[in-house]
Amino acid sequence: MIQLRRVSKSYTAFAHASVVLRDVTLDIPTGQFVAIMGPSGSGKSTLLNLIGCLDTPDSGTYELFGQHVDQMSEDQLSMIRLRRIGFVFQSFNLIPRYTALHNVELPMIYARVDPAARTRRAQRALELVGLSQKLAHKPSQLSGGQQQRIAIARALVNDPAIIVADEPTGSLDSTTGHEIMHLFRRMHAAGKTIVMVTHEADIAAYAQRILYVKDGRVSEGVLR
Amino acid sequence: MIQLRRVSKSYTAFAHASVVLRDVTLDIPTGQFVAIMGPSGSGKSTLLNLIGCLDTPDSGTYELFGQHVDQMSEDQLSMIRLRRIGFVFQSFNLIPRYTALHNVELPMIYARVDPAARTRRAQRALELVGLSQKLAHKPSQLSGGQQQRIAIARALVNDPAIIVADEPTGSLDSTTGHEIMHLFRRMHAAGKTIVMVTHEADIAAYAQRILYVKDGRVSEGVLR
Numbered sequence: 345m346i347q348l349r350r351v352s353k354s355y356t357a358f359a360h361a362s363v364v365l366r367d368v369t370l371d372i373p374t375g376q377f378v379a380i381m382g383p384s385g386s387g388k389s390t391l392l393n394l395i396g397c398l399d400t401p402d403s404g405t406y407e408l409f410g411q412h413v414d415q416m417s418e419d420q421l422s423m424i425r426l427r428r429i430g431f432v433f434q435s436f437n438l439i440p441r442y443t444a445l446h447n448v449e450l451p452m453i454y455a456r457v458d459p460a461a462r463t464r465r466a467q468r469a470l471e472l473v474g475l476s477q478k479l480a481h482k483p484s485q486l487s488g489g490q491q492q493r494i495a496i497a498r499a500l501v502n503d504p505a506i507i508v509a510d511e512p513t514g515s516l517d518s519t520t521g522h523e524i525m526h527l528f529r530r531m532h533a534a535g536k537t538i539v540m541v542t543h544e545a546d547i548a549a550y551a552q553r554i555l556y557v558k559d560g561r562v563s564e565g566v567l568r
Numbered sequence: 569m570i571q572l573r574r575v576s577k578s579y580t581a582f583a584h585a586s587v588v589l590r591d592v593t594l595d596i597p598t599g600q601f602v603a604i605m606g607p608s609g610s611g612k613s614t615l616l617n618l619i620g621c622l623d624t625p626d627s628g629t630y631e632l633f634g635q636h637v638d639q640m641s642e643d644q645l646s647m648i649r650l651r652r653i654g655f656v657f658q659s660f661n662l663i664p665r666y667t668a669l670h671n672v673e674l675p676m677i678y679a680r681v682d683p684a685a686r687t688r689r690a691q692r693a694l695e696l697v698g699l700s701q702k703l704a705h706k707p708s709q710l711s712g713g714q715q716q717r718i719a720i721a722r723a724l725v726n727d728p729a730i731i732v733a734d735e736p737t738g739s740l741d742s743t744t745g746h747e748i749m750h751l752f753r754r755m756h757a758a759g760k761t762i763v764m765v766t767h768e769a770d771i772a773a774y775a776q777r778i779l780y781v782k783d784g785r786v787s788e789g790v791l792r
């Protein structure tokens with residue numbers, strides 16, 4: 345399903361280009377649950393952004409669902425992102441002026457889901473992450489871990505084929521983190537592909553496969 | 569040094585007031601390294617904001633350095649925050665338009681440190697968190713864990729008596745997290761008081777004392 349071939353990515357913000365991902369070749373079969381670990385600054389978020397079609401490679405190819413996404417227009421990519429990928433950002437990216445409920449409804453508004461179904465699905469997603477009591481709160485009225493769970497709920501509402509999650513338990517206490525991992529396992533059992541960055545070994549243990557990113561290269565950990 | 573007596577805090581954003589901290593009485597002696605754990609939404613950041621003088625109790629008293637800070641003006645509190653407390657925020661609170669170096673210099677600009685000493689101390693702090701190569705980067709050009717480390721560096725530059733850190737390793741890989749804890753241990757050995765929220769047991773293990781927050785109440789863990 346996810347096929348990266350010799351993908352490279354650099355940033356050229358400064359006088360010299362700095363290479364972040366070097367010649368990455370990676371296959372993630374449909375329905376696999378993968379954890380990605382590695383040092384701070386090694387390229388994990390950059391890799392996730394490529395996989396989630398939020399960014400495009402400088403060189404190499406990316407086939408997703410059998411299509412060459414590296415050659416697609418921004419409009420085509422945004423349709424794929426909206427309907428087929430659910431992204432949990434490392435810094436959440438919630439809209440400050442909207443309530444928790446409205447933040448979770450946003451992807452469904454863009455996908456033209458009717459209002460009644462939208463509210464029902466948003467409420468259900470917030471219930472799954474333990475935040476039914478916080479529907480009317482804005483992000484500034486929520487704790488860090490509550491904001492993170494809003495971001496997770498939002499990623500699930502369009503029932504995406506792939507969940508791409510960047511440190512989804514980074515702001516959660518241990519117990520809540522494991523509850524979220526049980527939710528991810530249920531999503532996985534329902535057929536979803538999950539690609540998750542984490543720095544915690546006992547969170548990575550929920551996945552079937554572990555990849556390590558270091559100096560822009562990807563290597564295999566343990567396949568179970 | 570830190571004496572909270574019967575401190576309560578509620579939020580009244582909605583029709584009913586919701587109590588977040590209830591009747592908290594807590595002493596943290598000068599020079600102690602305390603870790604605070606507890607469920608998401610239990611009141612840890614709210615407690616840290618009170619301790620760090622970023623917020624005031626609704627009832628009860630707070631004596632810090634022998635003074636009743638609960639009765640101080642905002643000007644007096646801001647002087648204490650600037651010179652005597654270094655705060656690492658759960659969501660970093662970096663200034664997007666400033667470089668890493670300038671973000672770290674900001675507290676020293678407010679404290680009227682001369683420019684040469686300022687730049688030297690900012691560079692030193694960034695070196696201590698492993699980011700000497702990123703001085704000219706803006707936050708959007710940095711990874712999540714690099715942003716977190718800028719926030720840590722910034723908290724150290726006015727050589728505060730107290731470090732208040734809200735999940736300081738939440739976005740860091742294991743190795744870098746332990747490096748930051750070794751830095752905190754050195755700060756502690758130099759006489760600083762450290763109050764740190766964390767959800768990871770092996771990070772809490774660096775502290776001398778563990779407190780648990782649950783439903784707005786604080787209880788003792790293990791004192792070593």
Ligand SMILES: Nc1ncnc2c1ncn2[C@@H]1O[C@H](COP(=O)(O)OP(=O)(O)OP(=O)(O)O)[C@@H](O)[C@H]1O
Pocket residue numbers: 478481484485486487488489490515516517579580581586588606607608609610611612613614615658
């Ligand atoms: N401005 C506000 N208005 C209403 N409720 C608020 C406000 N800010 C925070 N809260 C609520 O106060 C409670 C405690 O928040 P706090 O940020 O202290 O929790 P926390 O223990 O730090 O959680 P986490 O581990 O998720 O960071 C939460 O239930 C939150 O929803």
Ligand SMILES: Nc1ncnc2c1ncn2[C@@H]1O[C@H](COP(=O)(O)OP(=O)(O)OP(=O)(O)O)[C@@H](O)[C@H]1O
Pocket residue numbers: 355356357362364382383384385386387388389390391434702705708709710711712713714739740741
């Ligand atoms: N816009 C940019 N311009 C220049 N360099 C950048 C830019 N964005 C990211 N970088 C650099 O690219 C490298 C990889 O960043 P990335 O966010 O992928 O790391 P990461 O593995 O997710 O780190 P973390 O674990 O800290 O979140 C970092 O060294 C970062 O400084």
Ligand SMILES: [Mg+2]
Pocket residue numbers: 388389390434510711712713
């Ligand atoms: Mg990252």
Ligand SMILES: [Mg+2]
Pocket residue numbers: 487488489612613614658734
């Ligand atoms: Mg918090």
